[in-house]
Amino acid sequence: MTANTTASTAPEALEADVCIVGAGPVGVTLACRLAQHGMKIVIIDRADLPPMENPAFDGRAYAISAGSRHLLEDAGIWARLPMQACDIREIRVTDGRPGRPPSRLFLEFGPDDADEPFGAMIEARALRVALNAALYATPGITVFAPDEARVTRNADGAVIRTTSGRVINARLVIAAEGRRSPLREQARIPVTRLPYNQCGIICAVAHERPHEGRALEHFLPAGPFAQLPMAPTPDYPNLSAVVWTESEKVAYRQAELPHEAFAHEIRRRMGDDWLGALTPVGRRWVYPLSAQYAQRYVDTRLALVGDSAHGMHPIAGQGLNLGFRDIVALVDIVTEAHARGGDVGAPDVLRAYQARCRPANLLMLAATDMLERVFGNDNPVLRVARDVGLAAINRITPLRRGFARQAMGL
Template sequence: MSNTNLDVAVCVVGAGPVGATLACRLGAAGLPVAIVDRAALPPMEHPDFDGRAYAIAASSRRLLEAAGVWSHLPLPSCPIEGIRVSDGKPGQPASPLFLHFDHHEVGEPFGWMTEARSLRVALNATLHAMPAIVVAAPTEASVTRTDQAAIVRTTDGRTIRAQLVVAAEGRESPLRRQAGIAVTRFGYRQAGLVCAIAHTKPHHNHALEHFLPGGPFAQLPMAPTEGAPHLSAIVWSERDAVARKLMALDDTHYANEIQRRLGSHLGDIRLVGRRWLYPLSALHAHSYVATRLALIGDAAHGIHPIAGQGLNLGFRDVEALAGLLTEAHAGGTDLGDPELLRRYQAARRPANLAMLAATDLLDRLFSNDNPALRLVRDLGIAGVHRMPRLRRAFMTAAMGGGRS
């Protein structure tokens, strides 16, 4: 396409799960939207299973339903109906002091495990199905922002005029850097290990969060896939050097290391799909907004995965920003209005900063083998288990705020 001029309300740069969901949510509300990404976004694709999955909180599912995405998922999602929280060491029985969350106490599952490939297919299909959305991909974008408008020029010849540009390009956001927005960063000297396992016993839709000296170890229930009637995602953290050694193991020995941490309650296990390694760090932007610009998702914040809330925080950004933009559009307000953007920042930045602080504290408290701290956290876990009102408060927070 060449020499095409477009006028839209919002241009989203970055079509990852958060940026694409925002475009779909705005498109579903009738706002004219453009989404730009350097990668191709075919409406239909059939990638192989690769072991990656997302924990979609209850509030995030409602957002995806409102955006028209959930109904396009080509593969079933698995509800998370129970979560067991425990403490221990690899190869040893877990502490007898534990915390159990049961979905019956809150009336719905805590969330749903959705394969990454399934969400990608659903997002791409929804983007192409909505008449209010223009997809510009694959292409590179350059953005000029003024008090009057934002102009996005793409390498495939489009000129897009928008009231607001949304940066959703991830942690190294070029738009954030171009706007001169500073970030605070710190590393954890840990790496995240991600894979999927098939096991011989059913998981009964229950998840495990097991705190170990090297970092948290999570088993998350997944829907069956071909050749694996009982399937779970594994996400765990280790010190960098240990993680590199683990990744060098063959599949059999790697599975043995998972079994040492998981225990025997799911029976024998084997790896399914690929293994992944991610360095762990945190960042937070000093501002979420600039002239005709808003940051969402990883462009604005990144946290330790200890609580599994990274993507869901991005979805909460989408929910807040989409609500404000939809209301403003209906009232004829300029979507780049500085007061509107300040309201978005006030709604999301303090909450995200609080979650960053909480996950950082949890990692420091649980990712160590100090006997005194182990006793304190074991007693804390057991204490919450015995306090129904506090337990329900934790469950509601994990769900993203419960029912809306």
């Protein structure tokens, strides 16, 4: 069952196994997967969901790892994408300086390193349409949006009251609200934050030559520059996403450059001209970059997922994919408890989720933080060491394939 909050009178309390607060990609995917296992799910979001389906191209896209794609397929979301995704079939990792050719020592992942594409790029607008379609088509999910939740939790369960007057009794509440999670704050879960004093510039570029499914991660002194292959559109047969890291002041200044000057700065950071002439298209977005992690993922009748639990530097493109890994773990643990007639919000269930996810997530966060600090500088000694390291990994096939599988989330 699906519903939107339009009634002015409060109905009797709804009984749910799980209440999810936050209808972003992580929250919706989790709702669909739990409902597919016969659980009663309520999902609440303060935004009205259909208006988020902006039909205009705006340059934003998601890099979805192979493992995350399997999850979206299982959740019934991938098949509902209204436009084509683009497979990532090659990834080249290089080092250099703006305006100069990349180092001749590099790391490259190709078709011989995996049995399937490393991942796929999908436009943000396409994923939002697919999420909404799956959410309203999956039996067992009740949607309250736009609405806001006030949550009371105790050892026996949780009571959720919405601003529209709805009352939900649930065994478990999931915070999928993003980095500034109110439920996490309410539970007084400490958060450690690592500021980078950097911003990411996000845009798209049309280019002269086809990308052939190749992605580029080009490390520069100010931070990584990534080119990610996108599917063609009617207006742009050759299209890529760009994620470009700079210091805060430089990022905003670069993003405001006139069109030709902005295109010139992108070309300087590509390392070479393998894509031919470049033309920026769509909007330019600037986001402050930081990492953070919650000291614990659980509290009484509460679990944190996605950015509510962790956030990291986009240097390896793992932020959203790490949230999807949370879902895989939580679905396994919660549905097992549900299948045996147990309490899905019991302390042992929550402890199992935290034990499975938090250590691995911390390792990934530490790895991305180390990559940013090692590659995000112009120290000549470190430059030589990291270039030699990339070349060494490139030559050791089992090691290279191991890195590839880790990045794919398999």
